[in-house]
Amino acid sequence: MADLVERSPCAGLVPVARGGLRLSEVAPGPITSIAPFKGQAAAVDGLLRAQGLGWPAPGQVIAQGSARAQWFGLDLALLIGAAPEAGLARHAALTDQSDAWAVLRLEGAGAGDVLARLTPLDLRESVFGTGRTARSDLGHMAAAITRLAPEAFEIMGFRSMAGTLVHEISTAMARVAARQEGR
Secondary structure (H helix, E strand, O other): OOOOOOOOOOOOOOOOEEEEEEEEEEOOOOEEEEEOOOOOOOHHHHHHHOOOOOOOOEEEEEEEOEEEEEEEEOOOOHHHHHHOOOOOOOOOOOOOOOOOOOEEEEEEOOOOHHOOOOOOOOOOOOOOOEEEEEEEEOEEEEEEEEEEEEOEEEEEEEHHHHHHHHHHHHHHHHHHHHHHHHH
16 A cells, blocks of 8 residues: 655745745645625625635735635635635635645745746736735746735745746746846
């Protein structure tokens, strides 16, 4: 009988450091997608508010401690870091996404410059400030990018693409770090 060993999506791939930039894996806890049933958006918002969160507007993340509600598309949000309240299933379709995503944190001076090489998003802080999130291309992959702080981002990519995700970001990190050293 085979012995199965649990591994995180980016096991052995991170951490990566280039100059003052760091890429590390995040263990976000449970991730549940929430899609309110027709006419149930207010009820879902109320139940999320009872958890200290609420339904996020497009591009918004609402955080309370280690839990957050993150916009993820039209009529779709992710509940990250907390289990959904029991009554939520009466008002929304819930899907456990915990094992579906590789979640990375990119931080350090120039983190925005790294991502600017990989995504078409306007990542200027005046446009994409702390607490903002977007679904976009990252290299040739789909990803969700969230600004956590002025020089810190969280990147969610499909678990099956974890190796490519780390490779693309670390290559861009090396290029940005080389430019910074050349100044």
